[in-house]
Amino acid sequence: MYLSCGVIPSLHVYLSGHRGKGKSMKGLLCVYYGALCSIVFAQTGVQLYEAGRKAHVQEDWHAAIEFYQEALKKNASYNLAYRGLAECFYALGEYDQALHHVRKAQKLMAQDLSLEKLCAFSLVGQGELDQARSLFEEILAxxxxxxxxxxxxAEIEVSKGRLSSARLLYQAALERQAENRKALLSLALISYEAGHYPRALTYVERALQYHGDNAQVHFFAAYLATLRAHYEDAERYLERALHIKSAYPRARALLSAVLYARGAYERAVAQCDQRIRADRTQVDAWYVKTLSLLKLGKHTEALATAKVGLTVDPRDDLMRILLEEIAIVHLEYEDEYRMQLARFHTQKADGFARRNMSRQALDEYRRALKVYPYDGAAREAYARLLLRFGYPERSLEQLKFLQSIGKSSARINDAVEAYEKTHARSIKNRWRVDALYLDKAHLSISLFYHPDPANALHPEAERFFLTQVQDSFAYNRRLKVTGYSARSHSYREAFRTAREAGDDYFALITMQEHGQDLRVRLELYVASTGSRAHTFDAYRSGNDRYQSVLRRIMQMLNDRLPIMGTVVRRHQSEAVIDLGTQDAELQGKSLEVVKRRAVSVLKEGVGLAYRREDVLGHFTVTKVSEDMSEGVLRRVGYYDHISVGDAVICEPRLPDSSATTSDTFVHDGAMGMLLALLRSIR
Known part of the structure; x- marks a missing residue:
């Protein structure tokens, strides 16, 4: 509450001269407390509403909501307070609450045009597009x-992905009001989304010409400049925006990211400190400060900053990943803090396991063991889960590791002994092949990232996503994956690096983030030609979105990549290949055997290319283990040319008509990010 009196200072002065007066002191305290309360509660509904409007204009939505609600306690029929609440909830994206308060206001202010429009906009936010369209068309009539x-x-058209139709509607508005700020900025954003940057720049320049004294115009000019990596221009626009409106959190957040992108790390730290002083709960300020300190080589200070950042918002996945990566690189393996960090993932994995969400539990145990490899309980739980998946050999590896570091038990020792007896006649023992030393990686992929320069929340989030993808691929032994996370790469740089390394494919990871929305795109290219092989898109929103997107991208990629093995051992018509249950469903299948070095990846699309005359025979699977399969060979033609090292093709995959694999709601998510930007224009 706003207090316009000197009660508290007067009370302090009075008390300083009356210390130790016993009961009389308590009585005086009650009197002054009563006076203070009477002043607070003496504010009228109008005064509270005016305080709310002041916060509203400053876009302090939460404070405005509190004042409006207090005003309604004074006067339950205060229509302007209902309108203010509706506008604030709309700005926060709480469209159901916005609609609720709009309808209350409409009962008190029938036929109010602004309320009709706010009602329709709220319906768009809720996805009630047909109902909203009817209201807007009635208003236009x-x-x-x-x-x-x-x-x-226009927002309805954007929701449906019809950017051309939306552009025509914004242009129609501009024809009626040639200097309309929202129309100009909206057209700039839509033009950029449609790939027309020169047109977007034209609209921005017009907005600056007509509204050069408006901070938001300079912010969006900076935003579009940042998207093009024109950081000097962006910094200039942001400085101007903050000169016009010093309390502009979005502009200061983007300025921090721009300074980091420019390599001005000391200045980025200073901006983050200024943001933290204004509001310690801005977790993105702690994140950017941590990144900047790492670039300055201040690892201890970066670790301390990241720790605080995670306490500010423990649900921020990127803040946690950043902190864990610092701990992995700069702390000893057995450091107690690494154990504390790993406990988060262990507890999460235990919860997933109890709910039979085994795949998620597997991922969390793996992350826990990456952070703290010596967690005996987590590794034993992970071993049990591997056994449930049907991977006893992988499970045995985990138990033997516990024995090697002195964290075994009678239960673990008995399990190891029992497994070794049970599998005495396994494929690896019969053929005397140690699966641990098999080179199963017959396809190679280089991973690169290209950052979203306008991501003020989590700059370089793509880099951490790349490391997570690389960690996930470490458990897929049929792929050799090399991650280039030291810096970002353009397409040209990635192509040259992958081609010179002799890889089969290279992937470029990009990301878009807005609020709670996350979209990740992994574009897969053929390394020999640079042609696009496939595009994988995933979108998630809300909590746990990074891990959820990671799982989805990995699933789509694994489902699409071709599967190839080799003949490892042969005795007459029997043979062993280096494909197992970890790689594909193989039991009873007949696989083509192709002359070694005669198989290559397709020059376009995803798949394998080889000539029919290079097919030497077929391999029929009779017994399967995790990494190997046993079976019978059948030659093609009169002579038997099959030998160890020849390729075995499992379901050769040819490119289909679709060049993109994506979630059904990726498109909606992308449009949702654009809509959020359009709605923020005031």
Missing amino acids: RYPNDVDARFGL
Whole structure:
């Protein structure tokens, strides 16, 4: 509450001269406390509403909501307070609450045009597009020149992915109001999304010409400049925006990211410190400060900063990943803090396991053991889970590791002994092949990332996503994966690096993040030609979105990549190949055997290429283990040319008509990010 009196200072002065007066002192305290309360509660509904409007204008939505609610306690029929609440909840993206308060206001202010429009906009936010369209069209029938109704119809078109139609509606609004700020900035954003940067720049320049004294215009000019990595221009626009409006958190956040991208790490730290002083709960400020300190070589200070950042928001996945990566690189294996960090993933994995979400549990145990490899309980639980998946040899490896570091038990020793007796006649023992030393990686992929320069929340999030993808691939032995996480790469740099390394494919990871929304794209290219093989898109929103997107991308990629093995051993018509249950469903299948070095990846698309005359025979699987399969060979033609080292093709995959694999709601997510930007224009 706002207090316009000197009660508290007066009380302090009075008490300083009356210490130790016993009961009389308590009585005086009660009197002054009562006076203080009477002043607070003496504010009228109008005064509370005015305080709310002041916070509203400053875009302090939460404070404004509190004042409006207090005003309604004074006067339950205060229509302006209901309108203010609706506008604030709309700005926060709480469209159901916005609609609730709009309808309350409409009961008190029937036929109010602004409330009708706010109702329709809230319906768009809730996805009730047909109902919203009807309302906007009714408004236009009564008021043909209403630009807000056209903005609403444009948002509906954007929601459906029809950017050309949306652009026409914004242009129609601009024809009626040639200097309309929202129309100009919206057209700039839509033009950029559609790939027309020169057109976007034209609209921005017009907005700056007409509204050069508006901080938001400079912010969006900086945002578009940042997307093009024009950091000097972006910094200039942001400095101007902050000169016009010093309390502009979004502009200061973007400025921190721009300074980091420019390599001005000391200045980025200073900006982050300024943001933290204003509001310690801004976790992205702690994140960017940590990154900047790492670049400055201040690892101890970076670790301390990241620790605080994670306490500010323990749900921030990127803040946690950043802290864990610092701990992995700069702390000893047995450091107690690494054990504390790993406990988060262990507890999460235990919860997934109890709910029979085994795949998620597997991922969390793996992350826990990456952070702290000596967690005996986590490794034993991980071994049990591997056994449940049907991977006894992998499970045995984990138990033997526990024995090697002195964290075994009678139960573990008995399990190891029992497994070794049970599998005395396993494929590896019969053929005397140690699967641990098999070179199963017959396809190679280089991983690169290209950052979203306008991501003020988590700059370089793509780099950490790349390391997570690389860690996940470490458990897929049929692929050789090399991650280039030291710096970002353009397509040209990635192509040259992968081609010179002799890899089969290279992948470029990009990311878009806005609030709670996350979209990740992995574009796979053929390293020999540079042609696009396939694009994988995934979108998630809310908590745990990074791990969820990671799992989805990995699933799509593994499902798409071709599967190839080799003949490892042969005795007459019997043979062993280096494909097992870890790689594919093989039991009873007949696989083609192709002359060694005669198989290559397709020059375009995802798949394998070889000539029919290079097919030497077929291999029929009779017995399967985790990494190897046993079976019978059948030659093609009169002579038997099959030998150890020849390729075995499992379901050769040819490119289909689709060049992209994505979630069904990726498109909606991408449009949702654009909509959020459009709605933020005021």
